[in-house]
Amino acid sequence: MTDSFIAEARREQIVLACIDTLEEVGYHNLSLTKVAKKARISTGLISYHFHDKLDLMNHTLLFLVAKQLDFIRGNVGLSHSATKKLEAFIEAHLAYQETHYKHTIALIEIVFTARNENGVPYYRMEDEQEEDGLRTMLVNILEEGQQNGEFTSSFQTEIVASFIVGAIEERMLKPNSSIPREQYAIELVKMVMKLIV
Amino acid sequence: MTDSFIAEARREQIVLACIDTLEEVGYHNLSLTKVAKKARISTGLISYHFHDKLDLMNHTLLFLVAKQLDFIRGNVGLSHSATKKLEAFIEAHLAYQETHYKHTIALIEIVFTARNENGVPYYRMEDEQEEDGLRTMLVNILEEGQQNGEFTSSFQTEIVASFIVGAIEERMLKPNSSIPREQYAIELVKMVMKLIV
């Protein structure tokens, strides 16, 4: 295995097949054989391009997180006030979950089922150098708003961030709610504004 | 297998061993052999008392949900105003997650990994007759407060409920946050009050 162009393309093909398989059968019932079949390649080829199953999962997780982060960051970046950034964050996050439902499911499957070499699942890990994650982006927006006076300084950014992330992830688990996404986003923004202005 | 007294005790013993095993190795690496070893019984005995692995998981899930519901309902029931009930709900829910951390982990493991006979995981199921769940309890409290004038009627109970549940479950995943539980509960109550009074 090298780092050639073709090898990189093959790895992405396998990662995409892995995402499809995760959505269909879940991590628990996923096997390298199923991923290989989905990608229409032999099983040995996966082992050639990835060290082991966990390595494939790590790459798939990084792929999923990067895609989501790029999308949301792209939307947030277009806004110039903290208020607008916050709105963009919430709306883009909720929209991405809906339009990329398969990716969202695959992400959940990995986070809640895969475990590292020490047997610790991702959802129980201390977020190491999560210096560039979604949550950090959100906290930064809140801090920016506090500093330039758009938001009051009487709230703790970490707690409000938990509040926002929780509401978004709650929606992630119940996408077929009776409340349409657009309305959920509007109401969530309104509620957050009540808390921070 | 019958419904005798001893059989019921044995089933509970197996369910408790199942919870321990779930917390230690997760659903993905759980095997009936490991549960049997944890319970210090033979593997065949599990099959004698439960139809199959999924049946054991269903019983374990019901056990976990019932325990949590009983605890929170017990605390909420002592209060007489909707406001006090809401405070009790949030505080009891957060407290239970901390004091019964093992149960919380086991619950997560089942909900996010176990799949029914049709291959659908619990977290993607349409909440059938969830007529007596935690969320319903919360919505009822909010509605009660709206009806007796403690809360304003200008919010949708379902959305605020999502907000509250999301914030609590977010905490469930990050129990070692820098913010102590008591403070998190107080701040959450304060924020919710800003939204609904």
Added chain:
DNA sequence: CAATTTTTTGATTAATCGATCAAAATGATT
């Protein structure tokens, strides 16, 4: 205490898994 039912054991079975590897195919280089 003998007969019967309930409970428990532990070996067995068939299936599936991740990973390995020799061999083949393909691509690149000279």
Added chain:
DNA sequence: AATCATTTTGATCGATTAATCAAAAAATTG
């Protein structure tokens, strides 16, 4: 074209799994 490196295949291995079952043990009953 010949040589070498890279990529791909598919069979194979040992390990683990859920579930079954005959037989033993324990409890209950008459």
